[in-house]
Amino acid sequence: MRTRDLAGLALTEIGFGAAGLGNLYRAIDDETSQRCVDAAWEGGIRYFDTAPHYGLGLSERRLGAALAGRPREEFVVSTKVGRLLVPRVPPRDRDDEMFEVPGDLTREWGFEPGAVRRSVEESLERTGLGYLDIALVHDPDVSGEPDALERGLEALLALRAEGVVRAVGVGTNDAVTAAVALERYDIDTVMLAGQYTLLRNDGFDRVRAAAGDRRVVLAGVFNSGILARPQVPEAATFDYEPAPRAQLDRAREIAAMAARHGATLPQLAVELPLRQECVASVVLGMQTETEVRENLGLLARPRFSAWTELPELGL
Template sequence: MAIPHSTWPAMSLGRLGFGAAQLGNLGRETTDDEARAAVDAAWDGGIRYFDTAPHYGLGLSESRLGAALADRRRDDYILSTKVGRLIVDDPGGVRRLDDEGFVVSGTKRRHWDLSRDGIRRSIDESLTRLGLDRVDIAYLHDPDARPSQALDEALPALIELRDQGVVRAVGAGMNQSAMIADFIRELPIDVVMLAGRFTLYEQTALDDLLPLALERGTGVVAAGVYNSGLLSSAVVSDDASYDYGPAPRPIIERVREIAAICARYGTDLPTVAAQFPLRHPAISSVVIGMRTASHVRSNIERLHAAIDPGLWSALADADVIPIELATQSTTISTEEASL
């Protein structure tokens, strides 16, 4: 049976969204004041799309984001969170920290649950942490090892919640494009979040997800656009990270070549990396993780920076990007960065 195109009316996410993983102490501690200042700076800069997850700091990101948005009119912003991992008590972890990259106490842990009841419980618990009565988008989070359960239980449970009006839109958020493409083929989901697979350096999603998303009318949010830090600095260091680990030497050398091309055209690597995904018509928004107000302001500046159109052609000539994406027009105005 043919799967119908999504009937979701595309939300105006804005060209730049606020990724709140760092509010969960990703990699190092973030203070409550830093978290609130970052959200305030995002709001002042026109950002109206905020993304979080229970996974981020064992619920800390959701709690901080909800507190920072508490005084904002709910209809003035869009918020997404994720399901698939429940946060449960773990009294035995009192003397250790979380072991999945967040500097938080190990007195809680993640428990995978993609059942219908688990999905509903996850939404309820997220709403409690956020202090909200609804979320706009719910993504199934990283179901890589559970594709059958994702298709048979978790995503249908999310679709049911959407149809009941509990959430406005549903989809999946992953670090791979192939499985997300499978989900779109099989189910009428609305929007997906793709991390790291459509960036200035790596564009594997061109082979499967992005053409299908255009065909089905499914929104795609690009995350991980700096490839775990590889593209986040104008000067690529010898210890740069890629895909959550140390970048191999050939990748570092290739990205240095890309950075040199950017410099010749009067801009820098992270500015081009932030803007590049928006050149594809399937991409609805770019979500970037931001820890502090200065991070927010620098990312907004990158999204609005003028780039010599000749750079895109030069990148295509160097086999960095496809030629068809070198000719896209993506002028970004202040209004487009907000709802």
């Protein structure tokens, strides 16, 4: 698989989004998790993204176990800071977020230097990795914490200066937060989810301008499901809610246009961001071997060549 440079790191054009390894929406077993990462590796993926938030640490543990024994210099891992995992008192049977895991832990916001350092150290312990390639401040815009972006980035920049992490940035669903981070701080990248897709360009132009000669990572390019299949079902979701009629109609128009040229809707959803020079990688969530192979197959198809038709669809 082709790679693109990000702060001296070689990121594969498709990145492995490991939230699913943390039992996102449904539980999988350790064997399924291992086979999923094995399939990604065999398919050429060498960039893996995780976070403490994903399954209360389960994603980090499973990803680390699945990568154990592979040459460390041959892959890139990003994780996130801002949510510390602490005991829940009293414990709950299940996590109260989107993950099918026991609720014996909970998340606690923490962006000050001590909390950020502790988060990095605990991520290293859970993954078993000797070092982290990329650390991102996770969702500062929804934390409700004062100056979360500033405090989190200053803490990560200090760790980068110490050599604790190679590259630093922000992971967010908000394009304004991503752009401000790039405009104000000497960070290496941002990971922006769900804002530059076939159905939306919400602030990406500002992010691209702010990035300058830096590269960014994009996630959520299927807008939570509506763009993930060649045919758009009536029950499709857009940003984790039932898709509005206008979005269903637009997605189906694009799907029909893609089909006329021998392409598919998810293929275009992945290719669109990769047409941007400033994009280093597109991170796709994967939870099974089948999903890995389907995602890898999107880049195996002949590249789509009829992008000039998209403006006719209002894009």
